[in-house]
Amino acid sequence: MNSSGTYRQTRVNMYIRTNVLQSDPRVLKECRSLKSLAATVSIWAVTADNKRATGMLPRDVPYQTVSLATRRIGRHGRMGAVKLLEMTARVLADVLRARTDVVWLHDLDMVLVPALARRFLTRRSIRLVWDQHEYPASSMLTNKGFAAWFRRSNAACDCVLHANAARRDALVAWLGERRAESHLVLENLPARDFAGAPRQELPQKVQAWLQLRPFLVNFGGLQEVRRGRELVEAILRFRKAALVVVGASDSALCGALENVHGARFREWVYLQPSVPYAAVPAYLDSAAGSVILYRADEINRKYCASNKLYEALARGCPVLVGNNPPLQQAVNETGAGVVLEDDGESIDGICAAMEKLLCQRHDLSAALLSGSPLVWETQERVLALAIGRSGGMD
Numbered sequence: 001m002n003s004s005g006t007y008r009q010t011r012v013n014m015y016i017r018t019n020v021l022q023s024d025p026r027v028l029k030e031c032r033s034l035k036s037l038a039a040t041v042s043i044w045a046v047t048a049d050n051k052r053a054t055g056m057l058p059r060d061v062p063y064q065t066v067s068l069a070t071r072r073i074g075r076h077g078r079m080g081a082v083k084l085l086e087m088t089a090r091v092l093a094d095v096l097r098a099r100t101d102v103v104w105l106h107d108l109d110m111v112l113v114p115a116l117a118r119r120f121l122t123r124r125s126i127r128l129v130w131d132q133h134e135y136p137a138s139s140m141l142t143n144k145g146f147a148a149w150f151r152r153s154n155a156a157c158d159c160v161l162h163a164n165a166a167r168r169d170a171l172v173a174w175l176g177e178r179r180a181e182s183h184l185v186l187e188n189l190p191a192r193d194f195a196g197a198p199r200q201e202l203p204q205k206v207q208a209w210l211q212l213r214p215f216l217v218n219f220g221g222l223q224e225v226r227r228g229r230e231l232v233e234a235i236l237r238f239r240k241a242a243l244v245v246v247g248a249s250d251s252a253l254c255g256a257l258e259n260v261h262g263a264r265f266r267e268w269v270y271l272q273p274s275v276p277y278a279a280v281p282a283y284l285d286s287a288a289g290s291v292i293l294y295r296a297d298e299i300n301r302k303y304c305a306s307n308k309l310y311e312a313l314a315r316g317c318p319v320l321v322g323n324n325p326p327l328q329q330a331v332n333e334t335g336a337g338v339v340l341e342d343d344g345e346s347i348d349g350i351c352a353a354m355e356k357l358l359c360q361r362h363d364l365s366a367a368l369l370s371g372s373p374l375v376w377e378t379q380e381r382v383l384a385l386a387i388g389r390s391g392g393m394d
Contacts, residue, residue, distance in 0.1 A: 016106035114153035186238035221247035227344035234350035318364035
C-alpha cells in the first residue's frame with residue numbers, strides 16, 4: 001500500500017497445464033477478479049494441442065502457450081514422469097526470468113516447482129501461490145517420492161488455495177501443517193453473469209422427448225465413478241421423473257444398461273452430448289433438481305465439489321447429492337437439496353431422495369433464491385489475501 005492508502009499494481013504471473021486456456025473457467029474468473037483488484041496478469045500455459053502461441057484473453061490478459069518435446073514424442077498416458085520433468089524445467093526457466101510480484105501455480109502438475117523455486121523467489125521477494133484445484137489421489141499420497149515433494153512444496157508456498165473447506169481441512173491434517181492460515185478456500189462458484197442470466201428454455205427436441213414429464217438433470221455423463229448405474233436403476237424403478245444426462249457418457253455402461261432394460265432405458269433416460277457453457281442454464285432452469293453423485297472410495301472424489309453443484313444452486317435449482325463432505329456441507333448451508341445417507345450406492349436411498357425432492361422442490365428452490373448469492377465475485381477478498389494484501393480489499 002502506498003502513502004495515499006491505495007495499493008500499487010501487483011504483477012501476477014500464472015502457470016498452468018489445461019485443455020483449452022480460452023475456456024478454462026477458473027482461470028478466466030481469477031483473471032477477471034485480479035484485474036478488478038488492480039493487478040496485472042500474464043499466463044504461461046501448456047494446452048492439449050501442445051502448440052506454441054501467443055494472444056490475449058478477456059480483460060487484456062496476455063498469454064503464451066508452449067510446446068513440450070516430450071509430449072510430441074510420447075503418446076497420451078506414456079512417459080508421464082519425463083513429461084512432468086520437462087514441464088517443471090520450462091516453468092522454472094520462465095520463473096527465473098520473470099519480473100513479477102506473484103508467481104501463481106495451478107494444479108498438481110506443479111508439484112516440484114515450489115520447492116525448487118522457493119530460495120530464488122525469497123531472495124527477490126516474490127510471493128508464491130499454489131492453486132491446487134484437486135486433492136491428490138490416494139495412490140499419490142502413498143507414493144513416498146510424491147508425498148515428500150508434495151510436503152516440501154506446500155511448505156514453500158506463501159499461500160495454498162483449495163476448492164472447498166473439507167478438502168483444505170483434510171490436507172492440512174495430512175500435512176500436519178502449523179501454518180493453517182496460509183491455506184485458503186477459493187470455491188469454484190459461477191460468475192454473477194451466469195447466475196443472473198435470463199431464464200432459458202430447453203431445446204425443443206428435449207421438450208418433445210419429455211412430453212411434459214418432470215425431470216432430473218445429471219451433468220458429466222453416465223459414469224461408474226458418478227454412480228451412473230445406480231442412478232439409472234433408481235430412475236427406472238421410481239418412474240415419477242425422467243432423467244436428462246448432459247455430457248460424455250461411458251458407452252460401455254450405457255450399452256450394458258440398454259441391453260438389460262431395452263426400450264425402458266430409452267423411455268426414461270435422455271442422453272445429451274456436452275453443451276456449451278452458455279446453454280447450461282436451460283437445463284437447470286427447467287429441471288426439478290440436479291443429481292450430483294461421486295463414489296467416495298477414492299479420497300479425491302470424496303472431497304470433490306463439482307462446478308455443477310454451485311451452478312445449480314446459483315440458478316435456484318435444488319440438488320440431490322451423496323453424503324460426500326463438501327456436497328453435504330453445501331446443502332446444509334443453503335437448505336436447498338436432499339442428502340443421501342451414502343454416496344449413492346443404495347438404489348432405494350436414491351428413490352426415497354427423489355420422492356422427497358419432487359415433493360419439496362418449490363420450497364427448496366425458494367430457499368435458494370431468497371438466500372445470499374452463490375457467486376464467484378463474493379470471494380474477491382480471498383484473492384486479495386492470496387496476492388499478499390493483508391487487509392483484503394481496500
